[in-house]
Amino acid sequence: MEDERVQAIASLSKALDTIPSEFIRSEHERPGTTTFHGPAPEIPVVDLADPDRDRVVQAVVKAGQEWGIFQLVNHGIPAEVIKEVQRVGREFFELPQEEKEAYAMKPESETLEGYGSKLQKDLEGKKAWVDFFFHNIWPQSRVNPSIWPKNPPSYRKANEDYTKCLLRVVDEVLASLSLGLGLEEQVLKEALGGEDLELLLKINYYPPCPRPDLALGVVAHTDMSAITMLVPNEVPGLQVFKDGHWSDAKYVPNAIVVHIGDQIEIVSNGKYKSVLHRTTVNKEKVRMSWPVFCSPPEEMVVGPLPQLVSNESTAKYKTKKYKDYRYCKINKLPQ
Numbered sequence: 001m002e003d004e005r006v007q008a009i010a011s012l013s014k015a016l017d018t019i020p021s022e023f024i025r026s027e028h029e030r031p032g033t034t035t036f037h038g039p040a041p042e043i044p045v046v047d048l049a050d051p052d053r054d055r056v057v058q059a060v061v062k063a064g065q066e067w068g069i070f071q072l073v074n075h076g077i078p079a080e081v082i083k084e085v086q087r088v089g090r091e092f093f094e095l096p097q098e099e100k101e102a103y104a105m106k107p108e109s110e111t112l113e114g115y116g117s118k119l120q121k122d123l124e125g126k127k128a129w130v131d132f133f134f135h136n137i138w139p140q141s142r143v144n145p146s147i148w149p150k151n152p153p154s155y156r157k158a159n160e161d162y163t164k165c166l167l168r169v170v171d172e173v174l175a176s177l178s179l180g181l182g183l184e185e186q187v188l189k190e191a192l193g194g195e196d197l198e199l200l201l202k203i204n205y206y207p208p209c210p211r212p213d214l215a216l217g218v219v220a221h222t223d224m225s226a227i228t229m230l231v232p233n234e235v236p237g238l239q240v241f242k243d244g245h246w247s248d249a250k251y252v253p254n255a256i257v258v259h260i261g262d263q264i265e266i267v268s269n270g271k272y273k274s275v276l277h278r279t280t281v282n283k284e285k286v287r288m289s290w291p292v293f294c295s296p297p298e299e300m301v302v303g304p305l306p307q308l309v310s311n312e313s314t315a316k317y318k319t320k321k322y323k324d325y326r327y328c329k330i331n332k333l334p335q
């Protein structure tokens with residue numbers, strides 16, 4: 001198991017200045033040849049402290065329709081709170097390998113939580129240049145800090161503080177998206193489970209890669225969540241597919257990157273679009289990111305909101321339990 005971790009493979013690869021063939025993407029996926037280098041339009045920035053609420057809603061709506069992704073600034077989460085979550089996460093990944101393996105995800109376990117790497121190859125028969133750690137952070141009833149990293153000791157407090165701050169921002173984003181559909185501000189959140197909306201933290205650890213032109217971190221996908229709230233470290237790597245090509249996302253320091261996920265696309269009956277994205281890796285530096293996937297509880301039935309469906313605007317998506325959607329997505333079955 002241990003020598004399968006990308007972090008361990010990366011140390012070997014560094015010495016050899018090459019990467020194992022199972023990480024070499026096929027021609028049509030290689031970032032070296034598929035990244036657009038012309039003038040890329042910049043990912044929209046939304047200022048959450050703008051006193052003009054309508055303007056905030058309009059900015060969120062436009063970004064949600066045209067991009068499926070935006071960066072929130074002046075979101076009110078203190079920079080130190082974010083830095084602390086990043087510090088403890090990084091320190092965990094810097095622990096000796098044996099210590100991390102104590103948290104390894106158990107294949108037979110019901111939940112997705114723990115430390116891991118994608119052990120199977122993907123549809124293309126390739127592997128992703130990334131290790132990760134998943135754990136629930138909300139609601140309280142689904143949080144089990146005994147499976148969170150115990151080292152560094154401040155891990156738990158840092159994550160609890162961040163969660164508290166993030167919940168408020170999630171509510172604000174969902175409220176704006178709801179108003180943008182012509183609905184009252186609480187309607188969208190209610191349709192996604194209300195207070196039972198689930199927040200799952202993932203820490204992505206992308207080790208340095210001698211051939212960043214040939215490998216990918218996370219391969220092209222849309223998130224199956226409702227929305228994803230992400231903070232990266234200072235190393236670039238996120239790419240979005242827009243206007244027919246892959247462009248680097250320029251990150252605004254201290255912003256929160258909001259991805260529209262599949263569930264928001266579905267409830268909005270396609271008004272908002274989930275964003276197709278992927279990540280590249282860096283030759284010298286470790287890239288890390290902390291996405292928080294905000295999703296309906298698994299038994300929640302999710303479909304286009306009845307208020308948005310009419311004879312003129314018929315339902316574009318099936319209505320089904322979130323767990324059934326997730327099953328199809330994970331197993332690459334038609335929805």
Ligand SMILES: O=C(O)CCC(=O)C(=O)O
Pocket residue numbers: 202204218223230232237238277278279288289291
């Ligand atoms: O690392 C990133 O910026 C994005 C990661 C991502 O898309 C994911 O884990 O779903």
Ligand SMILES: [Fe+2]
Pocket residue numbers: 221222223277
């Ligand atoms: Fe993603």
